[in-house]
Amino acid sequence: MKIGIFFGGTSREREISFAGGRTVYDNLDKALFEAVPIFVDSRGNFVLLDWQYIYKGTIRDFYPPVSALPASEHKMQVYLESLGDLTQQEQDQLISEVGRRVAPHELRELLDFAFLALHGPSGEDGAIQGLLEWYGIPYSGSGILPSAFGIDKIAQKKLLKALGRPTPEFRVITQEEWDVADPEATLAYLTRELGLPLVFKAPRQGSSIGVSILRDNDVAKFRAAVERSLFRKTVYRSEWAQFTERDKLAWVQQLTDIREGIGLPVVLDAVSPEQNASSQLPTADNAVLYHPEALLRALNEAFLTAEEVRLTNTDGETQVLVESFVHGREFSCIVVEDPNGQPLALPPTEIVKGEEMFDYRSKYLPGLSRKITPIDLPEADIQRIREQCEEMFRTFGFQVYARLDGFMTADGQLFLNDPNTTSGMLPASFFFHQAAEIGLNPSQFLTYLVRTSLAARRRAGMKPLQLANLLSKLDEAVAQRQQEDRPRTKVAVIMGGYSSERHISVESGRNIYEKLSSSAKYQPVPVFLTGSSQDFRLYVLPINVMLKDNADDIREKIEQHEAGHDLHPILQRIRREAEGITSTYAGQPTAQPRRISFEELAQEVDEVFIALHGRPGEDGALQTELEKYGLPYNGSGTASSSITINKFETNKRLREAGLRVAEHRMATRLQWEADPEGFYHELETAFPYPFIAKPADDGCSSAVKKIKTRGELLAFCRLIFRHQEDLLPDAATTLHLGFKEEFPQKDAFLVETLIDRDGAAHFLEVTGGLLTHWSENGELEIEVFEASEALATGEVLSLEEKFLAGEGQNITPARYAPDPTERQRISEEVKQELRRVAQILDIQGYARIDAFVRVRQTGAVEVIIIEVNSLPGMTPATCIFHQTALNGYTPYQFIDQILEFGKARQEKAALEAGE
Structure with a gap:
């Protein structure tokens, strides 16, 4: 059965949808299904995607293609909408570089069934469901009406109220009301009606996008919360004037982020000193700004005369849902239809966190929140949660599956809110996590959902005979699959x-x-x-x-x-x-x-x-x-392995072999404890600020910090040399550690000079993968892949940028030069240096090598090695899969090659030992 996986989309959740679609693509049972990747771009085009792009870390890594990006001083990655109003022909040209455009009427020829991994507007609001209904294509999940209802938080609240079901008290603020309202009076009204804290939500968004919590009676924070849900932002000249150029750039990047900011395109309205606060001085005809650098220029220009500027996303919300805050145990419960079409609630999961909000970052980056299944409550209370979730599933007319969220208060009150007709489909999401508790792995669960969705579409009257035939064939294939006993x-x-x-x-x-x-x-x-x-x-x-x-x-x-x-x-x-x-x-x-x-x-x-x-x-x-x-x-x-684990020893060996590495030395706890002042002075003499401090034997960006001052050095030493498990709050604040960012305890750490441009014409950070093979005569051959260019938004690449779906920015292959011939020349020199590293360190199997590359005005290439990972990260979004794809390996084929090499090495060693 040909399963079309629809992923990406037009919404702000497109990156999680893209990552979820990849999970479905990888986990569909290959013995039963043929996966057909249908990427939906942010203009709503359907693209039959070439398989290698499925394994990119983010949509922006491949689309729009690098060749189509406008000149960018800061090399910002952007989505398709930042290219402005493109003609259909221009869009087709972009699409042709990553796959081929599929017209809606062609879908019937390409697939038997549509698996919808789309989120948010146009994905789970009935729109795509209606299109598929029109063409008679069965699809996963709920139908048109429950989908349209499932995305509208305000409509849900009104129905729950009408039915007498417990739900947090709420009010709605429309955009028109807000534009003429007195914020102070509005806050006073909401506080009186709903109390504090207040929860603000964008009514048609998911993944906690546009959500904030107001804990204090603070008008400025109140205005910011409302604007966040409307996808607006007011900026003041006094605030802008305090920013450095780097601060402005970082601010614009965060503002235009589709998850944390308001996204693009935006309209800019400026207020001049002569005007009162309610009147506006629009830019030329309320010009729409598409690109982050255009926005940066427009803000600098506007603040020459304006006191404040309001930015509004052209596709923002028109209402804000304001709820009273519920103090209680937060949970999420997946409900599926059983084989008889009745709702079955899986074990609800408790989301354990502190005062912080369960936001986009903590939803999708492992380790930031605790998810406990089942929720730690008496059996009767858990059963009550399940029964009420099943009742809501029936009440709202959901089909196949849904995710229902809620709270249980200390006095036993149960609140359900924000039902979702789809769910995040990352490998450890609630979706697969709860299904695993009844014994289904992701592949088996997806098979069940395809089968249940076919039955739901048939019950609703879609092509009864054709779907009965599909169901019969699938049931037969599943039965045969269960009876197979092939040796593996x-x-x-x-x-x-x-x-x-x-x-x-x-x-x-x-x-x-x-x-x-x-x-x-x-x-x-x-x-x-x-x-x-x-x-x-x-x-x-x-x-x-x-x-x-x-x-x-x-x-x-x-x-x-x-x-x-x-x-x-x-x-x-x-x-x-x-x-x-x-x-x-x-x-x-x-x-x-x-x-x-x-x-x-x-x-x-x-x-x-x-x-x-x-x-x-x-x-x-x-x-x-x-x-x-x-x-x-x-x-x-x-x-x-015993060498490459130690960054100091690795650097030492490479330097002795004539390769470029940073100046480096180890700094020990013994030296620090014996004479802290002498310790600091010695380091500052040898390594002028700023320099890099990091553990010598940890990876994944763990505790890698750019040290700029004595205060930061002191904080780093106190943290890495601490005796207790917990972090020291003041030192963590000094180093700007993120929420739940871990910091290892060590007896020594590595200090390195900061690698910078040093006057080079071109300077970039790259990460390159490699794979080894045995030749016919038993010699080791090293296949070096095209390196990826890693773009850090902060001072060093973060854990999120390396591993959180949709977060990192990697260009593969790296952009060494605009001219293709010159780019390839530089690439071959870089690959040759990486090959030398592998030979010197006797790397086998596979590895990832991180380096900086300088290209001089003369064309001379300098490769400065940072570190070597003998077992690089193999998460779904890691860039080594982007590189292997260019050499024709799917992730599975790459893993297969790695395993085959290990087996051949073992056999070779056994033969040699026998001789």
Whole structure:
């Protein structure tokens, strides 16, 4: 069955939709379905996307194509809308570089079924559903009416009120009312009616976009909250005048972000000193500004005369929903239809956080919030949540599945709000996380949803005979799939660990697991590593534990099981209720984590994929254990790994071999404790500010900081040399650590000179991947990929930019020069240097090498190596997959090559030992 996956879209949630569509594309059962990627661009065009672009980190990494981007002083990446009003012919030209345009009437020829991974307006509001209905194409999820209702938060609130269902008190402010209102009087009214705190929402947005909480009776914060939900922003000359040029650029970048800011295009209205606050001085005919740099120029020009400027997104909201704040336990519950068409609530998940809002960042970056399934409440209360969620599902006429959110207050009151007819589809989202609790892995759950959606469309009258035939064929294929008993290579995917990189390791491990599990060749076995460097503890994970939100949640489940905690009674109940689903679609029953020794692991699996980052995993210690039992593994061997884990030792070896690296030295706790003042003075003498400080053996941007002052150096030392687990609040503030940003404890750290342009004509940061092969005569061959250009919005690349879907900016291949021939010449020189690094360090399997590249006026190329990762991140959004795609490898094929190399190396070593 040809499944068209619709992803991307026109909404502000397009990046999460793009990442979710990729998850669906990868996890659809290849024995049952053929995936057809239908990318929807921000103009609403349907694009049959060339497969390699599916694995880009963000939409902006490939679309609009680099060739179509206007000249940009600051090299900003933009969405299609920033190119202005394009003709249909101009849009077709852009589309032709990434795939081909598909007219709506062509969809019937391309696909049998549409899986909708779209979010927000035009994705879950009935619009795309209506189009597919018109052409008679069955699709996933709810139909037109429930979708239109499911996106409208105000309509939902009114219906809940009319039905007498508990929901937070609310008021609505229209744009017209706000434009003439007295903010102080309006705030007083809302405070009197709803109390504080107040919650502000954009009525037709998801992913917490346009949402804010007002905790204080503060008119300025109130105005900002309303404007956030209307996607407006008022800027004052006094505020703008205090910004440096760099501050202005960062401000504009944040403002034009489609998730955190108001997005583009915008209209600029300026108020001059001579006018009163309610009158406006428009730019030329209220000119629409499409590009962030055009906005930057317009603001600088406007503030020559204006006291304040109001920016309004051309596609903003016209109403603001204001709710009273609910103090209670927050949860989210996926409801699905059972095989009889009745709603079945999966175990609700509690979202544990502090005072902060459950925003876009904490929803999608692992480790920032805790998600506990089922919610930690008495069984009767959990069952009440489930029953009310099932009732809301019926009341709103939802079909197939929905995600319902709510709160349980301390006095037992239950509030449901913000039902969604679709849900985020990242690997560990609520969607797959809760399905795993009844024993369905993502591939099996997607199969069930396709089947249930076909049945829902048929019940609604869409092509009854044709859909009956499709259902019959699918049921037959699923039954055959369950009876298959093909031998597959068992691969232990080891993830987790105990370093600051453990959450990213879990993301990598899950991605490897999912790529292998949807293949016919491999049977992956998820294994979690915890413990310490002296005591590795391995656990085979059931699917429901592997899909917990992050490494800490997985470890907690293991500890609970070892402490003798029985399976939660509500889970036992739900699993019984779901037997009609799991008996047909689940491959194995749910289980508990199981402790396993290395010896037992060697008896159960054929080979190992190490998905760990930093220590342990990249330091050779785990490799040593695996070699004892003859288990093939991915990546470099023990000796090479023990060098590349240490950035200081890596730099030293490369410098001795004649490669360029930063000036560097280790700074130790012993020196710092013995004579802090002498310690600081010695570092400042050798490394003038600013310089880079970072751990020598951690990756994933963990604690990498640009140190600009003595105060920042002192704060860095206090944090990295601290004895207690908790961070020191004042030092964390000095270094501007993000919410829940981890900072490791070490006995030493690495200090490096800051690599800068140094007068070069062109200067950029790149990250390049490589893959090794055995030649026919047994020699090691190194295939170096085109490097990616990494664009950091801050002082160094952040964890989010590397791993959060839609956050990072990577251009692949790197833009070394505008002229294609010159670009390729420079690229070959860079690749040759990266190959030398691999040869010097005896890197095997695969790796990622980070470097700075300077291109001099003469054309001379300088490559300064930053670090080497022998087990690079393998998350869905990582740029190594963008690079392998250019060489024709899908992510699965790349992983397969890595595993095959490890197996061949093991066989080669065994032969040599025998000789």
